[in-house]
Amino acid sequence: MSHPPTSVSEYSLVVAERVESADDVVSLILRHPDGESLPEWRPGAHIDLLLDGGLVRHYSLCGDPGDRSSWRIGVLRVPEGRGGSAYVQGKLHAGTPVRVRGPRNNFALRPAGRYLFVAGGIGITPVLPMIAAAEAAGADWRLLYGGRSRSSMAFLDELAAYGEAVTVHPQDRHGLLDLDGYLGEPDPGTLVYCCGPEPLLAAVEDRCRAWPPGALRVERFQAREQEETAADAGAFEVLLSRSGHSLQVPPGKSVLETVWAAGVSVLFSCAEGICGTCETEVLEGEPDHRDSVLSAEERESGETMMICVSRSRSPRLVLDL
Structure with a gap:
């Protein structure tokens, strides 16, 4: 079960090293x-x-969890993005100071005897330490790693050490990933972890519909599209249990925006439902989940919600704020 952070620390770090890891991908050692x-x-x-x-x-940490002296991230330049990757690649060089918040984990590796990992492009970053942990635990595992071309795929030198457990599949040479062959047979003892672009995630989710509930975990870099529902057109009440505020959340406004407008400070980051920073405990009511973080089981429990995007199916929510 995911739980909202009680506090998240900030640090003033420095870029100790910058490495060109692939076409349009840089690695930063902090x-x-x-x-x-x-x-x-x-x-x-x-x-x-x-x-x-x-x-x-x-950004996902992709170094060695046992190395307390540094953190490593990989950053893909996204020309049509919102400016973050362009800033990082253009402004952060060796010696540059940078403020950092975290770490936080919404994509934790659960114990299992066997793993199937699927990574697309920069989605390899959270998977790198996962396969190292699976290897150290003696688990059976495989990685299917796709990208536009071999030159665009980062960390291939590190992955080469794992031999045949890793399948590198550049699209310009081999076409789309063979997900039917890789995920076609559900295995009750296997967990599937996937990170990458939305078309890949959607395709993996489709192949895993026949798998046992909870077997698949994915991490998204962008919010999935949401269909409008009746909850979008109506207002609802939010009672903040700690502050005593009773607020009306109107159509077109998020819970987060409404709470901030009332002067209640809440930690948030992406405001798109993909990072988990604003996860908040629900004490009463039924959330209308719109995030890309919680699993199906966590959504069903209704214990927490991402207040930056999610709304309410009930007339009233009571939140631990």
């Missing part, structure tokens, strides 16, 4: 300027970079 140890993290965790101009972008 360290404390005084050499202090960084907080512990586990595979699947990400950090937020707090950039100039109010930009906040989250």
Whole structure:
């Protein structure tokens, strides 16, 4: 079960090293300027970079969790993006200070005897420490790694050490990934982890519909499209249990926007339902989940919600704020 963070620390770090890892991909090694140890993290965790101009972008940690001296992230330049990757690649060089928040983990690796990993493009970043952990645990695992071309696929030198457990599948040479062959037979003892562009995630979700509930976990870099529902057209009440505020959330406004307008400070980052920063405990009511973080089981429980995008199916929500 995912739980909302009670507090998230911020750090002033420095870019210790910058490496060109593939076409349009750079890796940044971040360290404390005084050499202090960084907080512990586990595979699947990400950090937020707090950039100039109010930009906040989250990136998966892709180094060694056992190395407390540094954090590594991989950043893909996205020309049609919102400016975060262009800023990171254009402004952050060796010696540049950077503010960082985290780490936080919405994509944790659960224990299993066997894993099937699927990564597309920069989606390899959270998977790298996962396969290292699976290998160290003695689990049976495989990785199917796709990209536009071999030159666009980062960290191939590191993955080569795993031999035949890794299948590298550049699209310009081999076409689309053979997901039917890779995921065609459901296995009750296997967990599937996938990260990459939305078409890949949708295709993997489709192939895993016959798998046992909870077997698939995905992490998105962009919010999935939402269909309009009746909840979009109506207002609802939000009672903040800690502050005592009773607020009306109108159509077209998020819970987060409404709470902030009332002067209640809530931690958030992406405002798109993909990072998990604004996850909030629900004490009463039925959320209308619009996020791309919670699993089907977590949504069904209704214990938490991402207030930046999710609304309410009930006339009233009581939140732990």
